[in-house]
Amino acid sequence: MSYNSIVLVKQVPDTRAVTGEVMTAEGTMNRAALPAIFNPEDLNALEMALQVRDQHGGTVTVLSMGPLQAAEVLRESLYRGADRVILLSDRKFAGADTQATSYSLAKAIQKIGAFDMVFCGRQAIDGDTAQVGPQTAEKLGVPQITYAESIVSLADGEVVVQRAFDLGTELVKCKLPCLLTVTGSANQPRPPSARKRIEYKLAAIPTEYPKLLEKHTEFGSAEALDQYLAEHHLKIEQWTTANLDVDESQLGLAGSPTQVYKVNYVVLESTESKDIAPTPEGIRALIEELIKEYIVG
Amino acid sequence: MTNNRNVWVFIEQDEGRINDVSLELLSKAAELAQTLAGQVWAVLCGSEVADLAETAIQHGAARVLLADHPELALYRTLPYTRVIADLIRAHNPYAFLIGATPVGRDLAPRLASAVKCGLTADCTDLQIGDYTSKKESVTYKDLLYQIRPAFGGNVIATIVNPKTRPQMATVREGVMRRREPDAGRKGEVEPVSVSLHPEDLALQVLSREVREPTVHLKDAPVIVAGGAGVDSAEEFQLVRDLANALGGELGASRAAVDAGYISREHQVGQTGTTVRPRLYIAAGISGAIQHRAGMDQSNKIIAINTDPNAPIFQVAHYKIVGDLGEVLPLLIKALREKAK
Numbered sequence A: 001m002s003y004n005s006i007v008l009v010k011q012v013p014d015t016r017a018v019t020g021e022v023m024t025a026e027g028t029m030n031r032a033a034l035p036a037i038f039n040p041e042d043l044n045a046l047e048m049a050l051q052v053r054d055q056h057g058g059t060v061t062v063l064s065m066g067p068l069q070a071a072e073v074l075r076e077s078l079y080r081g082a083d084r085v086i087l088l089s090d091r092k093f094a095g096a097d098t099q100a101t102s103y104s105l106a107k108a109i110q111k112i113g114a115f116d117m118v119f120c121g122r123q124a125i126d127g128d129t130a131q132v133g134p135q136t137a138e139k140l141g142v143p144q145i146t147y148a149e150s151i152v153s154l155a156d157g158e159v160v161v162q163r164a165f166d167l168g169t170e171l172v173k174c175k176l177p178c179l180l181t182v183t184g185s186a187n188q189p190r191p192p193s194a195r196k197r198i199e200y201k202l203a204a205i206p207t208e209y210p211k212l213l214e215k216h217t218e219f220g221s222a223e224a225l226d227q228y229l230a231e232h233h234l235k236i237e238q239w240t241t242a243n244l245d246v247d248e249s250q251l252g253l254a255g256s257p258t259q260v261y262k263v264n265y266v267v268l269e270s271t272e273s274k275d276i277a278p279t280p281e282g283i284r285a286l287i288e289e290l291i292k293e294y295i296v297g
Numbered sequence B: 001m002t003n004n005r006n007v008w009v010f011i012e013q014d015e016g017r018i019n020d021v022s023l024e025l026l027s028k029a030a031e032l033a034q035t036l037a038g039q040v041w042a043v044l045c046g047s048e049v050a051d052l053a054e055t056a057i058q059h060g061a062a063r064v065l066l067a068d069h070p071e072l073a074l075y076r077t078l079p080y081t082r083v084i085a086d087l088i089r090a091h092n093p094y095a096f097l098i099g100a101t102p103v104g105r106d107l108a109p110r111l112a113s114a115v116k117c118g119l120t121a122d123c124t125d126l127q128i129g130d131y132t133s134k135k136e137s138v139t140y141k142d143l144l145y146q147i148r149p150a151f152g153g154n155v156i157a158t159i160v161n162p163k164t165r166p167q168m169a170t171v172r173e174g175v176m177r178r179r180e181p182d183a184g185r186k187g188e189v190e191p192v193s194v195s196l197h198p199e200d201l202a203l204q205v206l207s208r209e210v211r212e213p214t215v216h217l218k219d220a221p222v223i224v225a226g227g228a229g230v231d232s233a234e235e236f237q238l239v240r241d242l243a244n245a246l247g248g249e250l251g252a253s254r255a256a257v258d259a260g261y262i263s264r265e266h267q268v269g270q271t272g273t274t275v276r277p278r279l280y281i282a283a284g285i286s287g288a289i290q291h292r293a294g295m296d297q298s299n300k301i302i303a304i305n306t307d308p309n310a311p312i313f314q315v316a317h318y319k320i321v322g323d324l325g326e327v328l329p330l331l332i333k334a335l336r337e338k339a340k
């Protein structure tokens, strides 16, 4: 029995690398100053899907919604072993909250067709909401298994999964198809393969053709390049709203029930404070004061 | 549908014990409902949990919607979503608060998707206020401001859901103050019928293991926390010794956890525990925004740091510019002398 998996991945700004330069004087964030990376837990999701395929056969399709630059995480997915990659990119998706995002992703998944499992990272480091997975599962009408730590068994149309939380674990059995959100401790994602890096070096979305043509003059024209990539399965599929059966009022900013009212850079308000000398006398006086004020004792 | 201003709270219970965060949310909901001139309603699901309704009432619920059914004994996404989504559709609450626990973070997005409402994750504050949409030139009155750290904790965002109801939010554990229960409070308990569909039972729980927390940071009156300024695991013993001398709990920055000085359960901050002790001592902690987010509401803060410009000093009530290797032993000694 083989299984068809879909993995949802996101390119995110590396919020772990926020420095003074990234914050503007007005307290807003200069996202462009942050490196764009493969959302860490999405790599764990991809790895779990690849392991299912390696053990049982089947396919791994990777889907990402985002700007055109997100083609990069799809190339990385190919280097790691994905069979098919799709970029969902359209201006109309811009400004989507998790509700609108999950709507668009669910529509794209329905277009991909029958699947056994959808894998997502537990959460993305730019929002930390952990909402898109469950919201997509609801729109697909399939059960969800969040905090998935490992697949214990997979047989007879059912998957047994170990879930892991800070304070415990749970073993669940679920009918397929279903959606899993995968924790960062689930596995060690495989590195990109050197062979696949060469194999998929040219993999690109049409918007990237001009850049490719500059480097590879041998193709001569965009048409010739397109034909070559298509023949060699190197064309990264790019879908827009035109490819999907969507209700446009549910997309992007307009389809997002939540709105950002304001964003504040955290300003330190100095507390009224006392300087205490790091000497035996200073410390003794401090302890006496704390005892007198019933803070200790 | 009624045009009510009621604030609902999901009562998370496990084997007959209500999670603290649900009681914290009842207290907060009572405050919000007062501003809104609405009521607090509690949603309680489980099997043979009727006696918990009284606790919810004592903590501020005017009405408890009680869904009692064997299939609801252990939390599972689909049966809980079925029951609660039906209740939301029937009553159309104004706001709905859910604890940002593993259960809450599994349930809330599924529910929001089912009833098509906006949802904000991991809020650290909730307020009521107006919002003017510039695009529409419309002012929405008395919305729920859902306030949360964003972008790795580097900014604080205020999110609103102008049009959809309920305004749904998950709220971090430990950030809302829990009020004392009032045994004299009266409220109504309304049993609700539970009708599940076969597909709601697609998932089965085979086994569960829940560990009791060994670290009790949240309720500790005194916390002594160490950071990367501590040189080694051996030197971290000084932090432990001071905690012992004060009868306090041990805390840590993420850097100290990453260095292997202490387990992750002790981490204070945005991705650790939010604490509000009577006394917080930060030794060798710089005071990164993600750390302060978990401790800056402490009643009194003592900071020990060699760098006089460390940001931690800006939230400290007592500043000790010095080497923790010298200061901690002095503190321990002074305490021992006093104890004699």
Ligand SMILES: Cc1cc2nc3c(=O)[nH]c(=O)nc-3n(C[C@H](O)[C@H](O)[C@H](O)COP(=O)(O)OP(=O)(O)OC[C@H]3O[C@@H](n4cnc5c(N)ncnc54)[C@H](O)[C@@H]3O)c2cc1C
Pocket: A015, A016, A017, B152, B153, B226, B227, B228, B229, B230, B252, B253, B254, B255, B256, B267, B268, B269, B270, B271, B272, B273, B283, B284, B285, B286, B287, B288, B289, B290, B291, B294, B304, B305, B306, B307, B310, B322, B323, B324, B325
């Ligand atoms: C998404 C995200 C979430 C995060 N969540 C958390 C969180 O929940 N909790 C958390 O703590 N961090 C969190 N962090 C990490 C946070 O940004 C900081 O990196 C971390 O708090 C730093 O820990 P520290 O203060 O111990 O170390 P440092 O920043 O390295 O500070 C060490 C301090 O020790 C002082 N020092 C050195 N030697 C001595 C000495 N001998 N005596 C006294 N002082 C000395 C130094 O002057 C310095 O101020 C998070 C980061 C991100 C991106």
